[in-house]
Amino acid sequence: xxxxxVTINGKAYGPIEVxxxxxxxxxxxxxxxxxxxxxxxxxxxxxxxxxxxxxxxGTSETSxxxxxxxxxxxxxxxxxxxxxxxxxxxxxxxxxxxxxxSFQCGYCTAGFLNEGQVLLERLAKTQVPRADLDKTIxxxxxxxxxxxxxxxxxxxxxxxxxxxxxxxxxx
Amino acid sequence: xxxxxxxxxxxxxxxxLIVALIPISVTGVNSADAPTTLAxxxxxxxxxxxxxxSAALFTEADxxxxxxxxxxxxxxxxxxxxxxxxxxxQPPVARGSDGFGTAAMxxxxxHQDANFDPAGMPGHAHWHLAPRxxxxxxxxxxxxxxxxxxxxxxxxxxxxxxxxxxxxxxxxGWAWAPGFGRASAxxxxxxxxxxxxxWIQTGSVCPQ
Numbered sequence: 565x566x567x568x569x570v571t572i573n574g575k576a577y578g579p580i581e582v583x584x585x586x587x588x589x590x591x592x593x594x595x596x597x598x599x600x601x602x603x604x605x606x607x608x609x610x611x612x613x614x615x616x617x618x619x620x621x622g623t624s625e626t627s628x629x630x631x632x633x634x635x636x637x638x639x640x641x642x643x644x645x646x647x648x649x650x651x652x653x654x655x656x657x658x659x660x661x662x663x664x665x666s667f668q669c670g671y672c673t674a675g676f677l678n679e680g681q682v683l684l685e686r687l688a689k690t691q692v693p694r695a696d697l698d699k700t701i702x703x704x705x706x707x708x709x710x711x712x713x714x715x716x717x718x719x720x721x722x723x724x725x726x727x728x729x730x731x732x733x734x735x
Numbered sequence: 736x737x738x739x740x741x742x743x744x745x746x747x748x749x750x751x752l753i754v755a756l757i758p759i760s761v762t763g764v765n766s767a768d769a770p771t772t773l774a775x776x777x778x779x780x781x782x783x784x785x786x787x788x789s790a791a792l793f794t795e796a797d798x799x800x801x802x803x804x805x806x807x808x809x810x811x812x813x814x815x816x817x818x819x820x821x822x823x824x825q826p827p828v829a830r831g832s833d834g835f836g837t838a839a840m841x842x843x844x845x846h847q848d849a850n851f852d853p854a855g856m857p858g859h860a861h862w863h864l865a866p867r868x869x870x871x872x873x874x875x876x877x878x879x880x881x882x883x884x885x886x887x888x889x890x891x892x893x894x895x896x897x898x899x900x901x902x903x904x905x906x907x908g909w910a911w912a913p914g915f916g917r918a919s920a921x922x923x924x925x926x927x928x929x930x931x932x933x934w935i936q937t938g939s940v941c942p943q
Contacts, residue, residue, distance in 0.1 A: 586853075587854060606854065607854070608826065608845040608856070609825050611826075625841075626844070627844055628844060631845050631854035632847060632851065632856075633847065636847050636848075679839075703837070703839055704839050706839060706840070707826050707840055
C-alpha cells in the first residue's frame, strides 16, 4: 500500500491509500468517480485512457492510465476530460470537436481532446511553420484509435483551432 | 449408453484441448524450446584448443544475447519487438532520435520505473532501444560477437567495458526479472557475466 496525493483538475486529492496493483485508470474511475477517462484496450494501444500531466517546468504531456500504477502519479498534477470546461463553458477545442462532428460514440474523445490540448499548449510555446502544421497534428494525434467517425474530423477540428489564431500557434 | 459415451468423448476432448492449450497460454508459442540454463565457464575447459574454447564460451553466452529479452530491444529496424513470440510492438512506436521514442510517444509514457504486472507492462527507469548499430535481430552468434568487439558498434566500449556492462547494468538485468507472461533469459546475469569474462580471457574469439 502507498499513500498518494495528486492534483486533478486543480483540486488536491489525498493522501489516499492505494494498492501497488491499482492502475491509475481504476483510481480515477472507481475511487474518484471521474469516469470521463475511459478504459479501452487495457494495453495502452488505443489511448482512450490518456490524461494530461502538467510538468513542473510548465510543459504538458499525455499519459495513458490503464497500464500505469496509480502510485506513479503521486505528487503530480494532471487534467482529465472533466477539467477542460471552465465555469460551464466548453473549451475552444471542445467546441471545435462538436462543430466538426469529430466524435460519434465518444469513447475515444477524452483521449483525443487531451492530446489536442497538449498540442495547442506546445505550439503556444514553440510555434511551427504553416507548412508543417498537418504533419505536426498527424504526429501529435498518432496512436489514438477511433472506430466511428475516423480521424479526419478530429484532425480538422484541431487544425481549425490553430488556424483561427495563427499568431499564437504558427511561426 | 450413447449419452455416457458422448459425455466420455466430450470429457476426453476437453482434456485434450486443455493439455494442448497449456503450453501456448502459459509459456508463449516460441518459448517452449528456448534454453533456460547456462553452462558454467569451467564446463568448456576440456576443449584443448583455446580458440575453440573461446568461441564455445561465446556461443553459450549467445543463448542470452539471442533471446527475446535482448533482441526485442536490439531490433533490426526502428520498431521494437514484443513478447516471447517477438511480434512487432503494439502500439506502433519508433525509436526516435535518442532511442527513447518519438516526441509524442516516449517509451516512459507506458514503461514506468518497474514492471506493472496487473497490466502486463514491463518497466525500468531507463527503458529504451539499443542504438541501430547494435541491432542483433536476425544475426548469428558470430555476427553479434563481431559487433560486440567493434567500438563503432558497441558504444565505444573496450572489451572490459562490455563485460562490466553485461554483468552489472540493471537494464540488462531486467532480462532475468521480466515480469508476468515473459520468459526469463537463460541462467542468471552473473552466469552470463562469467561467460563473457571467460570469453575475453581466452582471446575473445568469435564463433564461425
